[in-house]
Amino acid sequence: MAFKYENGKVIQVSMPHITGEDAKKMLNAKVPKKFVESIKKKKFITEKAA
């Protein structure tokens, strides 16, 4: 489920079906090192809402 806002309403967007060259590109995509490193060096703290 994802949302988009159209004509004054929030509607759900169907999940994509990726085919052909796009599919090949997505399957062979590289993991972005910078993003991953940035996540790994942070210690995120999560509390539960009371």
Added chain:
Amino acid sequence: MPYKFTSYTSTTAKSEKRSLLNAIEFSDNPLKAQREKALLSKALSFASNNSTKLYSMRDTTGKLKGILGFVALSASEVLIDDTKKPVILVDLLIVNNRYRSKIYEHLDNSKISQLLLEYAGAKFYDVREYIGVSYLILYPDGGKENKLLVDFYKTMGFSYATNKHEWMYIKL
């Protein structure tokens, strides 16, 4: 850490819906503000029935007041050719208008949106400890017209899934 996140159960998302809707400032543009509020409201409704998991972010140093932003995540799947791939979907990512587009030195020299997205990435890895997931995906609000937002996701490593310029993904 100079910031922390709060997770909401379905019960707290339901009981705090009104206060959470009023906890952040929306865009100065009334039409955009209406759209943002509607999207947050929908995310809260979905969080109330466990269809998405909602998190808010705060500054623990007290320099920035109130809720800095929200991120909502759910499990889904995409079809790549004939193969179903499990994904984590960023249902919503919204930053308090007061704090948008600014880099905060005391918050790891980061923008709030960057920290919210990295938090989503960290949650992705938490989930992967227990079940298989392949991609973090999202549908940018406003689509390709929202160039600023799309450019931000691109700098974080996201790519468009197709030339329709709708869904964006990052392989993790």
